[in-house]
Amino acid sequence: MLFVWSVGVAPLAFDFVILILLFDSAPIFNLFLCNVVSIFTKGRIFRLNRYIFLLLAAIALCAVFLFCERHDVISGAGEGVVTDMDSSLTDTRKGFALINLDAGAADSAFSLPASADPAFSTQIAGYAIMGVNRHGDTLASHTQFRAAAFAAGRGTHPYGHRDSLAGAHLYFRAIAGDTSLPTAGVIAVYPSDTLTGVLPVNRADKGEFLDEEGAVAGDARIGEFTPSGGTDSIALPRGLAQAIFDARISSDSSVFHAFAFSIVDYHGYTARTQTPYVIVHIVKDGKDVRDSIVGLSRFTAFERAAAERAAHPYSSQHTLRTAVFRVNVGRILDTLGTLNMAGARGELINAVAAIRHWPAAEGEGCEAGGCVDLGEFGRLGSSNIGSFRMFALDTLITDGYADSAANSLSGRFSVASPTTPASPHNVFSVRAALRSAIANQSSRPGPYIYIYLRPTAENSAVLWDRPLMVETIFTPSRSE
DSSP: OOOEEOOOOOOSSSSSSEEEEOOOOOHHHHHHHHHHHHHHTTTTTOOHHHHHHHHHHHHHHHHHHHHHHOSSSSTTTTTTTHHHHOOBBBOOOGEEEEEEETTTTTEEEEEEEESSTTTTTTEESEEEEOOOOOOEEEEEEEEEEEEOOGSSOOOOSSTTSSSSSEEEEEEOHHHHOOOOOOOOOEEEEEEEEOOOOOOOOOOOOOOOOOOTTBBBOOOOOOOOOSSSEEEEEEOHHHHHHHHHHHHTTTSOOOOOOEEEEEEEOSSSSOOEEEOEEEEEEEETTTTEEEEEEEEEEEEEEEEEHHHHHHHHOEETTTTTOOEEEEEEEHHHHHHHHHHOOOOGEEEEEEHHHHHHOOBOOTTOOOOGGEEEEEEEGEEEEEEEEEEEEEESSSSSSOOSSSSHHHHHHHHHHHHOOOOOSSSSSEEEHHHHHHHHHHGGGGGGGEEEEEEEEEEEEEOOEEEEEEEEEEEEEEETTTTT
């Protein structure tokens, strides 16, 4: 026998649809199925095999499901129910409860961090990136090097004390197929201090090199390059080249020379290059010997209008800003209590959340809903939508300490599987977070789960639509 209970609430609030299937009404099903059988067997077959009867019963039950199918629920909650259900905890003979939360489920949607903090938006990268992106974020890049003595390694040294230094250059090579490179303009490179850990790039860091006599070598910048699709280079000051040479030929394996460069004053279109590298030119026995030194790159995204961004579920690959949805699951708990399935009496089989993203805002006005007007700072919308990651918790990762929040989010996202946008909704499992929220409801200030979203595609930003839906499936516990 099939019962459908509906509980309606005020508009834009929660809407519950509770579906209960009872499997102990055998006489009614037998009568119905026997009538079906008689249509196909009258005058020819007087007895059905027991297994054929069970097959027809299953077909009839599926027909009932199809007849009663709702078209306003999220697809996805039923996936994996049979294969992933814990048979030691559930008893399907007592039925299922389907509890849905509509677009009012997310009582708040925002992004982290609430204020711009360079410590949050700094990334170690396999490339150097600089310029201003489409959302007004200014990107500053930094690359540092460590030229260790050859004595620290193995094998034959490529050069030594008897050889002469011809000079050294810093090289920038375009990324093959990268269309982000500017077609014109030059980018200035400045000397910088080396950084520890994942410290942010200092936008005011325009250090100075000393020449061989110990005097400041003219302009603070060491040179300029144009990443126009090929490879460009900058000659390093003679004093720096000599320091690298001296460190390399030292007989002390612990000797090294550390140096760094930054690009902090370029405000053109966003550009990327491969991680810069240094080549030291040596004359050995009348021949040119090249010593290549690879660097470590990082970049920091400096936001504008950070407060306006924080007010929306917005996420960016450059700034690492993360969209957060807070979902109130209190009505689920109330409904379980009404059904006498609260606590250990009910088992959560599956739970999914569906969320929609705004399309890329190219050519759209903000009045169309595809972006947020930031006034003098431009528009905030989706761009270059690609892969992204999602995870859900029953706790909020606060941004009170940027380093801590950045590390916590980074760790969570690193183990989350990437996915690509789907239409019209992106459906995610929130089962683990909901289970934890139910188990810890007595020790938490409110019955909430938090959904975190961040894009992973290069130069990607996503503005998420605030309405969100949640669909859950429960069954009575076998222990009861």
